[in-house]
Amino acid sequence: MATLKREVKIVNRYGLHARPAMMLVELANRYSSKIEVSNGQLTIDAKSIMSVMRLAAVQGTILTITADGKDAEDALASLEKLVQDGFGEMEPADDGPSI
Amino acid sequence: MGTDAGNLAEMRIKKGIGVSPGVAIAPAVVMDTEEFDIPMRHVPVDHAQAELARLVKAADVSKREILDLRARTVERIGQETASIFDFHLGLLEDKVLHQKISDTILGGNVTAEYAVATVLRGYAKEFLGMPQYLAERVKDIYDIEKRLLRNLTGQRHESLAHLTKDVIVLARDLTPSQTAGMDRNHIRGLAIDAGGQTSHTAIVARALGIPAVVGLNDVTAEASAGDSIIIDGTRGVVVIDPDSETLANYEQYAIQQVEFIHSLDALRDLPATTRDGHEITLLGNIEFPSEVRTVLEKGGQGVGLYRTEFLYLGSDVEPTEEDHYKAYCQVLEECQGRPVVIRTLDLGADKYTQSRARVPERNPMLGCRSIRFCLQNLVMFKTQIRAILRAGVGAKVSMMFPLITNLMELRQAKSIVRDVIEDLEEEGIEHRPDMPIGIMVETPSAALQCDAAAKEVDFFSIGTNDLIQYTLAVDRGNEKVASLFSAANPAVLHLLRDVIRSGLRHDVPVSVCGEMAADPLFTMPLLGMGLKTFSCAPPALPEIKKMIRSVTMEQSLQVARKVMNFESDKEVLNFLHAAARKVLPAAWPD
Known part of the structure; x- marks a missing residue:
């Protein structure tokens, strides 16, 4: 079980603000693998909301997700999909992040 | 030790x-x-x-x-x-x-x-x-x-x-x-x-x-x-x-104070009547329903100011109509048929609202506080009014709006009360449609317009704390200017006299519910100006009653007349000290 790695780009307008960050953390916590996210400068535990917020990932940021464990492959696939789908925020929204 | x-x-x-x-x-x-x-x-x-x-x-x-x-x-x-x-x-x-x-x-x-x-x-x-x-x-x-x-x-x-x-x-x-x-x-x-x-x-x-x-x-x-x-x-x-x-000095002082306060307990069941027979109404200010008991124990005849802010400050979410209703009913029940004046929400210039505001105000005391805040948050305001009208069934309850600065605000607030009454009627919910409505006179603008306002309200209640602050432009929490905050400032006394007289002219009852009502130094001038109702913190009630019972209306009229002639708060205070000491030496030991 090697460490798997995937690069993703933040596409939704307001980036990893509180709600998407919580979605990412909740999803990561469903897997037993050790999951980390890096923005190039900072590598953090994807299961910690405070840490994910610290990435300050705005629209366009490239993140590297690594996963190590039994369900690493599934974890990466579902996390990648979540980010690519813009955390369900891709419909036109002009009134700022919801929370 | x-x-x-x-x-x-x-x-x-x-x-x-x-x-x-x-x-x-x-x-x-x-x-x-x-x-x-x-x-x-x-x-x-x-x-x-x-x-x-x-x-x-x-x-x-x-x-x-x-x-x-x-x-x-x-x-x-x-x-x-x-x-x-x-x-x-x-x-x-x-x-x-x-x-x-x-x-x-x-x-x-x-x-x-x-x-x-x-x-x-x-x-x-x-x-x-x-x-x-x-x-x-x-x-x-x-x-x-x-x-x-x-x-x-x-x-x-x-x-x-x-x-x-x-x-x-x-x-x-x-x-x-x-x-x-x-x-x-x-x-x-x-x-x-x-x-x-x-x-x-x-x-x-x-x-x-x-x-x-x-x-x-x-x-x-x-x-x-x-x-x-x-x-x-x-x-x-x-x-x-x-x-x-x-320590010894203070111990001695504390003993004297306790003795004086105990001597007042005997007054509880006696009326607040001047020596020459003028009956005065003494009410208590409360913040929690449980304080009604203290008001009655101290000889208060009802609640002249029920501050409802605690309902909002005590919890993280806005109180529901039932939260309001329950608190009001508890107060009324404890009061056993005595009158109660419920003041609608008076929040805004405090840490609570400022910390929740998206943009904290630069000058909150002159900002969106009190009735202004309520008129901009109608859902919240209506919730409170509904509960007051419902709790008022069969009880001596009045509703009072704080910080009125112009008649439009009063009219707007009253029209909201009418809307709420219509809603309650449509819903078939029991309520009191003819509840007396009054305003706090606590800004110079309200005091100066009280003749006009008198035609549209059932009573005035003078909030001296804010009235002094806005008249003298002093924040008494600021120690650099706190000494300028004085109820004895001649400007304040003139406004007070004018509001009390206006009430008498228009047959609109006037009470004073600010701290001035709790200060025995001011009992005589207020009586002399024509004030019939005092509302103060419960612990002050016995002393104010003692004061009222120690003076005549004639004496008070003289004091009220004379106090208007001074040009500084120092002169006023010296004069009031001397006058009060003459009638009640025990309250002002050396």
Whole structure:
């Protein structure tokens, strides 16, 4: 079980603000693998909301997700999909992040 | 005990703002409170595990509180707004965060409070430098910090709620829920770093009848738990580790005061009638339903001012119509048919609303406070009015709007009452449609327009605290100008006289519900101006009654006439002192 790695780009307008960050953390916590996210400068535990917020990932940021464990492959696939789908925020929204 | 203290530590005298009169002498209890510097306090190495356990417990309690809040918010406002609590829960369940706080406790052998504050404030700082919508989450981090600290210190407040010895509480500031949870039998006095005359602490201290001094800046840093403390709420002085001479003087003074207060108990069931037979109505100001009992015990004939702010300050979410209704019904029940004046929400210029405001106001005392805030938050305002009208069925209840500055506001508020009455009629809900409606006269603009307003209201109540502040343009919480705040300023006296006279001309009852009504120095001039109703903090009732019963209307008229001729508050005060002392020497010992 090697460490798997995937690069993703933040596409939704307001980036990893509180709600998407919580979605990412909740999803990561469903897997037993050790999951980390890096923005190039900072590598953090994807299961910690405070840490994910610290990435300050705005629209366009490239993140590297690594996963190590039994369900690493599934974890990466579902996390990648979540980010690519813009955390369900891709419909036109002009009134700022919801929370 | 005191003589020893004199030898061990040097006496320190701190000057603040006396907000509740009287003298108390007792050992200090120093409280840490949220929002302020948490002092770094070391614990013995073998206590670090206990600090970890406190942290876990506080996090658990916080989690339960948030789940509860979220459920209530989903129900009342909707899923979208409630989702902010998911983020709060996420923070509380964050293992990385928990680990970091634990490491701080174990690494430095510090208290859980200190570790929580250090770690969370560290993160908050980092977030402040991020793009705006991420930086806004700093508020949530502070929110969680406050909640954790409250639940951590909450465990210590337990010991404040069950005291076995008399103490004086020293704190940075007190929240409404802290004051509400205090053991009233053993807390002898309050010495507070923050705050001014009208702060919540001041109001509660006066309601409890315990001496309090606020605006002390750093008394919590100067004194430690167990230090001997004298609080002189009359002069606004706190003495730490008094020498034996000072202590003896104050002990003597305290005994005299107690004797005088006891001598007043006999007055409780006697009417508030002047020596020449003029009947005066004495009412109490309350903040909590439970205070009605004190009002009646002290000889009050009803409630002249029921402040409803506590309903909002006591919890994180807005009170429901039922919360209002229940509180009002409790007050009315305890009053047993006596009159009650309910003042609608008077919030705005305080930490509560300012901290929740998206953009804190630069000048909140002149900002969106009180009736202005209500008229801009109609759903909230209507909820309260509905509850007041419902509770008013078969009871002597009046409704009062605060901080009216122009007739349009009054008319708008009254038309909202009519709307609510229509709604209640349509819904077939029992209510009182003919409830008397009055206004607080607490701005110069209201006082100057009272002839016009008199035609549209059922009563006036003069709020002297705000009236003085707005007339003299003085924030009495600001120690640099606090001495300019004076009820004896001739401008204030002229406005008061004009409003009372206007009420008499238009047959509109006038009461004074500010602190001036509780100050026996002003009893005679107010009587002489024609005031028939005084409403004050319950502990002041006996003394005001004593004063009323000691004077004649003729004397009061003379005092009222003469007091208008002075040009400075000093002259006014000297004159009033001399006049009051002549009729009631026991109240003003040398």
